[in-house]
Structure formats: structure tokens, C-alpha cells
Amino acid sequence: MAIQRTFSIIKPDATKRNLTGQIAAKFEEAGLRIVASKRIQLTLAQAQKFYGVHSERPFFGELCEFMISEPIVVQVLEGEDAIAKNREVMGATNPAEAAEGTIRKEFALSIGENSVHGSDAPETAAEEIAFFFSGLELVG
Ligand code: RTP
Ligand code: MG
Numbered sequence: 001m002a003i004q005r006t007f008s009i010i011k012p013d014a015t016k017r018n019l020t021g022q023i024a025a026k027f028e029e030a031g032l033r034i035v036a037s038k039r040i041q042l043t044l045a046q047a048q049k050f051y052g053v054h055s056e057r058p059f060f061g062e063l064c065e066f067m068i069s070e071p072i073v074v075q076v077l078e079g080e081d082a083i084a085k086n087r088e089v090m091g092a093t094n095p096a097e098a099a100e101g102t103i104r105k106e107f108a109l110s111i112g113e114n115s116v117h118g119s120d121a122p123e124t125a126a127e128e129i130a131f132f133f134s135g136l137e138l139v140g
Contacts, residue, residue: 001080001081003078003079003080004078004080004082004122005035005077005078005125005129005140006076006078006082006086006118006125007074007075007076007124007129007132008027008074008075008076008077008086008117009073009074009116009117010023010024010072010073010115010116011066011067011072011114011117012066012067012069012071012072012113013066013070013108013109013113013114014107014116015039015070015071015072015073016070017107019107019115020039020073023116024075026103027075027077027086027089030085030086031079031080031085032079032082032085032089033078034076035076035077035078035138035140036075036137036138036139037074037075038074038075039071039072040074040132041068041070041072042067042068042072047064047068049131050128050131051063051064059112062112066112066113074132074133076129076133076138076140078140083118083119083120083122086119087120089102089103090102090104090116091103091104092104093111093114094114095108095114096111103115103116
């Protein structure tokens with residue numbers, strides 16, 4: 001498997017509880033390199049655009065309000081098979097179903113406030129990285 005890049009968000013429930021470093025350490029322990037990182041606060045319009053794919057889902061409004069409620073940390077992670085590896089480290093969307101040792105098992109509060117986002121495919125990874133970072137910010 002080739003070296004890939006994926007896009008990650010440390011979500012408001014985690015930044016609020018000062019878990020940024022502990023979550024970043026989980027990525028690094030899994031062999032993922034943080035090649036770009038910044039702390040930002042989304043506007044409602046930005047959150048709605050980012051999660052546009054979920055706009056018809058019943059949790060869309062709640063999700064967007066949550067994502068703007070506190071700053072987030074957006075990152076680009078690089079490594080072998082990075083997309084799948086990151087999702088493995090994150091664990092299942094619902095923390096009640098997440099495997100031992102995963103970020104969501106350890107830190108997530110609920111299916112909505114689940115501490116991290118990670119891209120789900122190469123195409124979405126490329127789109128999501130470009131949504132938040134310019135080429136100049138990617139210094140892998
Ligand atoms: P993510 O996109 O954040 O990496 O998470 P995911 O693929 O595991 O989950 P996805 O189905 O793409 O859902 C995106 C985010 O929406 C929130 N959600 N809330 N209340 C609910 O039933 C519900 N379901 C999903 C979560 O924050 C989820 O990560
Ligand atoms: Mg998803």
C-alpha cells in the first residue's frame with residue numbers, strides 16, 4: 001500500500017476538554033505523521049458546506065451547531081494506508097460500538113460528540129484537505 005494523506009478534525013467536544021495532544025499522540029503512535037495542523041473556529045456556513053453530504057440527514061442541524069460550538073483542530077495525516085489506518089484508530093462512529101484502545105472508545109461522549117472526523121476515501125480526503133489547506137501549508 002502506498003503512502004496516502006487523509007484529513008482529520010479534532011472536534012469541539014475534544015478541544016473543549018483539552019484532549020488535542022492526547023488525540024494527536026494516538027495518530028503518531030499508529031504511525032501517522034501530522035504534516036499540517038491548525039486550530040480554527042468554523043462559521044455556520046462553513047460547517048454546512050463541509051457536511052453538505054449529510055444535509056438531508058435528521059442530525060444535520062445538530063451536527064453543524066456542534067461543530068461551530070468551540071474551536072476545532074484540522075490536520076493532514078500522512079502514512080502508509082493512512083485513510084484506513086486513521087479510521088481504525090478513530091473507532092466506530094458510535095462510541096458504544098468502538099473497539100478498545102480507539103479514540104472514540106476512550107474519549108467520545110456520544111454518537112454526535114465523537115471527538116474526531118476522518119476522511120472515508122481518497123476522493124473525499126483530497127477534497128477535504130483542499131477545503132481547509134492551501135498547498136503552501138502542506139510541508140510533508
Ligand atoms: P466522520 O465523518 O465524522 O469521520 O464520522 P463517520 O464517518 O464515522 O460518521 P458519518 O456517518 O459520516 O457521520 C458524520 C458525523 O455526524 C454525526 N452523527 N450524528 N446523531 C446521530 O445519529 C449521528 N450520526 C452521525 C457524528 O458526529 C458523525 O461523526
Ligand atoms: Mg463520515
